[in-house]
Amino acid sequence: MANYKNLFIWTSRIIVGIVFVYSGFVKGVDPLGSMYKFNDYFNAFGMGWASAISLILSLILSTVEFIIGLGILLNLKTKHSTWGAMILMAVFTPLTLVLALTNPVSDCGCFGDALVLTNWQTFWKNVVLLIPLLFLFLNKEKIKNQLSCAEQWAGVGFFTLIILSISWYSLNNLPVLDFRPYKTGTYIPDGMVIPEGAPTDVWESVFVYSKNGEEKEFSLENLPDSTWTFVDAKHNLISKGYEPPIHDLTMIAADGSDMSELILASPNYNFLLISNNLEKASIKNISKINQLASACKAKGYGFYLLTASGDESMQNFFRKTEVPSYDILLTDEITLKTMIRSNPGLMVINNGTIINKWSHRNIPDPEQLHENITHSAISAYKKTADKYYIYTLILAGGLVISIYLQLRKKWAE
Numbered sequence: 001m002a003n004y005k006n007l008f009i010w011t012s013r014i015i016v017g018i019v020f021v022y023s024g025f026v027k028g029v030d031p032l033g034s035m036y037k038f039n040d041y042f043n044a045f046g047m048g049w050a051s052a053i054s055l056i057l058s059l060i061l062s063t064v065e066f067i068i069g070l071g072i073l074l075n076l077k078t079k080h081s082t083w084g085a086m087i088l089m090a091v092f093t094p095l096t097l098v099l100a101l102t103n104p105v106s107d108c109g110c111f112g113d114a115l116v117l118t119n120w121q122t123f124w125k126n127v128v129l130l131i132p133l134l135f136l137f138l139n140k141e142k143i144k145n146q147l148s149c150a151e152q153w154a155g156v157g158f159f160t161l162i163i164l165s166i167s168w169y170s171l172n173n174l175p176v177l178d179f180r181p182y183k184t185g186t187y188i189p190d191g192m193v194i195p196e197g198a199p200t201d202v203w204e205s206v207f208v209y210s211k212n213g214e215e216k217e218f219s220l221e222n223l224p225d226s227t228w229t230f231v232d233a234k235h236n237l238i239s240k241g242y243e244p245p246i247h248d249l250t251m252i253a254a255d256g257s258d259m260s261e262l263i264l265a266s267p268n269y270n271f272l273l274i275s276n277n278l279e280k281a282s283i284k285n286i287s288k289i290n291q292l293a294s295a296c297k298a299k300g301y302g303f304y305l306l307t308a309s310g311d312e313s314m315q316n317f318f319r320k321t322e323v324p325s326y327d328i329l330l331t332d333e334i335t336l337k338t339m340i341r342s343n344p345g346l347m348v349i350n351n352g353t354i355i356n357k358w359s360h361r362n363i364p365d366p367e368q369l370h371e372n373i374t375h376s377a378i379s380a381y382k383k384t385a386d387k388y389y390i391y392t393l394i395l396a397g398g399l400v401i402s403i404y405l406q407l408r409k410k411w412a413e
Contacts, residue, residue, distance in 0.1 A: 009139055012132030013072050016085060019129060020069025026112040027062035028167045030175040032341045034058035037109035044104035059167055064088070066163045067156060072136065075145045076155045082140045085133055089126060096123040113179040173359045175341055181245035182339045187353045188264055191246035198242035208232040251306060251329040259329055263302065264352040270302035273326065275344040276336035278309040278317040281360075282343065286321045288363045289344070293326060295366035308333035 027034045038054035041047075064084065071081025096108060100119040108122040117125065136143075145152065170176055178184070181191045207218050209228035217234075218224055251260040263270050273289065275281045296303040305326035307314070314328065340347055342359040349355065358364060 005139075008132075008135060009143065012136045013075075013143075015132050016129065016136060017069045017071075017073025020065050020085060021073060022069070022114075023111055024062045024064070024066025024069055024163065025166075026114040026177075026179065027058065028066060028163045029170050029177045030112050030179070030341065031055065031058045031062065031167045031171050032337075033112055033175075033180075034062060034109065036337055037105070040105045040109075059164070062167060063160060063163050067160055070159050071156065074155065075143065076147075076152045078143045078145065079140050082133075082137050086137050089130055089133060093123070093126040093130065096126055099123075114177075170341075173362060174345070174357060180338055182347075182354060182357075184354050184357055188246055188249070188349070189352050192244050192249065194242060194244055199239075200241035202238040202241070204236045204238050206234040206236065208234070248332050248335055251304070251331055253329055259304075263304075263349065266302065266349075267351055268300070268302060269296075269355070270304065270349045271296050272339075272347045272349065273303070273305045273344050274331075274336050274340050274342075274347060275305065275307045275309070276333045277343060278307055278313045280343060281317065283321050285360050285363050288365075289346070289360070291366050292346075292363060303327065304329050306331045306336060306339075308336055 032055075035054040035058040038057050039051045042050045042054070065088070068081045068084045068088070071077050072085065092110075096119060099105065099108060100123045103119055106118070107116050108119055110117065110122055110125075147155075166176060182188075205220050207220070207223065208215055208231040209218060209224050210216075210231050211224070211228045215231060216224075216228075249260055250258050251263060253259050263272075271292070273293075293303045303326065305328045307328065308331060309317070339345075340357055340359075342361075344360050346358045346360070346363060347354060347356070
């Protein structure tokens with residue numbers, strides 16, 4: 001019986017540890033994404049004033065989840081890690097139930113954009129995860145560690161530094177891993193296709209009529225006679241149909257025309273300077289952006305400013321930066337936040353394919369605009385991908401070795 005119990009403890013540690021590590025990591029590589037999700041929650045619950053601390057909460061939550069998961073997985077300060085996991089679950093499990101019942105935000109964001117779950121899926125995920133976690137919590141005294149207290153804290157400090165470094169780099173550049181539908185190399189029209197036979201939205205229409213001061217609701221199949229007076233019509237969404245990864249992508253010009261199809265179908269290079277909010281846009285590298293815009297126009301490339309800001313914000317931005325106006329296209333704010341995690345950020349598209357993306361801190365020099373931008377972008381992207389691949393292998397290898405050493409000690413005992 002003791003052997004089965006020990007096996008269940010190890011199995012529980014692996015399950016709980018991996019879930020927390022994964023949840024913390026995918027949030028850590030995209031801190032702005034988690035910040036936007038916090039803002040959505042605050043606005044939905046009438047707490048817009050709390051948006052000022054959204055970024056701090058994003059960094060804290062991703063770091064805490066990552067460290068708790070590794071602590072449970074690698075047996076580093078296991079009691080502290082188990083207590084931390086229980087506290088988080090005690091807070092978030094009832095919260096996700098409330099979210100599932102009220103649905104103020106369509107998805108919880110618990111796994112960032114890497115794995116999108118509905119609020120009900122998130123709640124049941126928490127309920128299932130509580131089973132091994134409760135078992136671990138009740139047996140935490142039986143989990144021993146051969147490392148000294150100082151060595152365990154050193155391990156916690158090391159991995160804290162790792163996840164914070166990843167988050168800081170992603171925050172100041174672009175996410176090291178991009179799980180969104182606008183990642184480099186994406187052919188945008190493919191992401192807008194609705195597969196044949198995919199489920200569609202199901203709506204219910206309710207019509208309100210009045211008679212003799214009394215109002216009643218009727219369905220489309222049961223409308224009243226002409227003695228009743230129509231008052232209002234309500235349309236309720238019964239079930240959500242298939243929604244393509246890329247939707248609501250519009251680029252509206254000053255004359256009201258949608259330029260999105262023209263730009264996506266263009267064989268030319270089109271540079272999109274993206275700012276979801278010009279009032280909050282960084283202007284530190286605006287001179288470099290202007291040089292690039294001039295170089296693009298000289299080569300015949302398209303250069304557009306995509307924003308969701310109004311005319312007053314645009315005028316303030318151009319007055320503050322003392323630069324001439326760009327060709328401006330209006331786009332939905334949420335779409336712009338999804339396209340790039342930088343304000344402003346730069347994206348180049350050719351034949352509907354995203355060739356490259358840059359944070360405003362990494363705007364390319366005009367000299368980098370070669371005749372074949374695609375080739376140079378692919379080369380640069382491959383070098384970056386290879387570097388991240390090596391880092392991932394090192395981190396994964398370190399985790400595997402750590403788990404093996406833990407298991408080896410246990411088997412030796």
